[in-house]
Amino acid sequence: MAKARALDRRRKSVRNIRKITRTMELIATARFKKAMDRSVAARDYTKHLAKILENIAAVGADVAHPLLEIRPTTRTAVLVLTGNRGLCGGYNGNVVRQSLALLGQWRSEQVATHVAVSGKRGISALRFREITIDETYTTFEDKPEFAAVAPIGQAYLQAYASGAIDRLDVAYTRFESIAKQEAVTETLLPLAAPEAAGETATKAASDEYDFYPSAASILEEILPASFMARLFKCFLDAAVSEQVARMVAMKAATENAGGLIKSLSRQYNRARQSQITGEIMEILGGVEALKK
Amino acid sequence: MQTSRGGRGIQCVVVTPETTVFDMTAEFVSLPLYDGQRGVGLGHAAFIGRLGAGEVRVTSKQAGTPAARFFVQGGFVEVAHDTVTVITQRAIAADAVDGQDARRELEQVQSTKAVGEEAIEARLAAADAARALARTASRSR
Numbered sequence: 001m002a003k004a005r006a007l008d009r010r011r012k013s014v015r016n017i018r019k020i021t022r023t024m025e026l027i028a029t030a031r032f033k034k035a036m037d038r039s040v041a042a043r044d045y046t047k048h049l050a051k052i053l054e055n056i057a058a059v060g061a062d063v064a065h066p067l068l069e070i071r072p073t074t075r076t077a078v079l080v081l082t083g084n085r086g087l088c089g090g091y092n093g094n095v096v097r098q099s100l101a102l103l104g105q106w107r108s109e110q111v112a113t114h115v116a117v118s119g120k121r122g123i124s125a126l127r128f129r130e131i132t133i134d135e136t137y138t139t140f141e142d143k144p145e146f147a148a149v150a151p152i153g154q155a156y157l158q159a160y161a162s163g164a165i166d167r168l169d170v171a172y173t174r175f176e177s178i179a180k181q182e183a184v185t186e187t188l189l190p191l192a193a194p195e196a197a198g199e200t201a202t203k204a205a206s207d208e209y210d211f212y213p214s215a216a217s218i219l220e221e222i223l224p225a226s227f228m229a230r231l232f233k234c235f236l237d238a239a240v241s242e243q244v245a246r247m248v249a250m251k252a253a254t255e256n257a258g259g260l261i262k263s264l265s266r267q268y269n270r271a272r273q274s275q276i277t278g279e280i281m282e283i284l285g286g287v288e289a290l291k292k
Numbered sequence: 293m294q295t296s297r298g299g300r301g302i303q304c305v306v307v308t309p310e311t312t313v314f315d316m317t318a319e320f321v322s323l324p325l326y327d328g329q330r331g332v333g334l335g336h337a338a339f340i341g342r343l344g345a346g347e348v349r350v351t352s353k354q355a356g357t358p359a360a361r362f363f364v365q366g367g368f369v370e371v372a373h374d375t376v377t378v379i380t381q382r383a384i385a386a387d388a389v390d391g392q393d394a395r396r397e398l399e400q401v402q403s404t405k406a407v408g409e410e411a412i413e414a415r416l417a418a419a420d421a422a423r424a425l426a427r428t429a430s431r432s433r
Contacts, residue, residue: 038310041311042311044305045308045379052340052368145310146310146381208338209372210338212327212339212340212341213342215340218342221342229309232309
């Protein structure tokens with residue numbers, strides 16, 4: 001009986017685990033939908049900013065700005081966006097690996113780095129690898145708010161303007177579609193120059209915009225705003241990707257638990273059956289012995 | 293220049309980094325540009341402008357509907373083809389602005405010390421924004 005009982009106990013615990021993973025999957029699905037809605041809602045802002053930038057570039061304004069100028073990198077900043085929680089497959093690991101590659105590269109080039117990490121998982125993973133972390137954030141969950149991201153962006157802009165950093169890279173998981181998320185490193189500073197290319201540019205130019213106060217002055221204001229929007233998008237993407245990763249991981253875990261329960265049940269039934277057969281044989285043996 | 297298109301209104305959109313706050317057809321939109329309010333009616337010439345801190349007032353086409361009012365702080369506006377797009381980092385519906393909070397914000401800004409040209413400028417801008425916020429709140433009452 002001992003073996004059958006042990007199997008039964010294991011089966012019960014796997015059932016409990018399945019309940020938990022199933023619930024986590026459902027929660028992640030709900031959170032993913034919300035995060036996705038926020039991400040979609042945020043796209044309008046970036047789209048409109050890009051349109052204005054295009055228009056400015058189309059009128060041929062002088063697009064020289066400190067944020068656009070590429071300087072030799074002597075001090076750089078790295079921002080790593082991970083989750084506060086695990087149980088989401090390779091999500092955190094991939095971002096950490098991405099950031100380690102980047103940090104290794106800067107170290108080999110002997111560039112001083114300022115490292116900021118968001119998410120408990122990333123913080124502990126990088127600390128374990130003995131990397132000095134200058135700044136940590138643990139408040140970003142599935143709903144990053146612009147008001148919370150803005151001070152971080154402001155600080156980077158100031159550091160860039162004062163020459164404290166020459167470059168900013170963000171390691172995060174880019175959300176491309178529900179089936180594809182990729183851990184990437186994106187350079188946010190210096191900003192990529194606005195382009196007025198092809199059909200859109202000629203169309204925009206024909207609109208003959210007036211600029212108040214001037215195209216240059218608007219450009220000066222719009223570049224920090226577009227940097228902020230890009231930084232915010234990184235946070236939003238990371239949040240959406242985390243939920244997708246958790247959803248997928250928990251779905252797989254639930255399915256695995258189902259398979260395990262099936263095979264444990266089979267083993268349990270076999271053990272029980274053989275035990276019953278053994279008992280019958282014992283009784284029959286007893287009867288035979290009494291007959292004699 | 294563009295002509296008004298047969299009784300159609302102005303499409304007014306207010307977007308922030310998080311979401312689209314407002315999207316409606318209007319008759320007239322008053323915008324707080326960096327140097328003062330500017331009104332936009334049907335068939336206005338295309339322009340892109342920098343916004344200051346103040347109130348966006350949207351007068352609706354239908355008679356009897358009250359104007360929608362928003363407090364915005366900084367950002368840009370694009371006007372073209374009877375579409376007004378306000379792009380700002382901060383947009384609050386005027387009814388949701390708390391006057392006491394605004395005054396507290398102003399006091400806090402005024403009590404901070406600014407050293408250096410940039411810091412002084414930032415402080416002045418913050419004070420202006422707080423004043424505009426308080427003004428919006430007092431109009432809502």
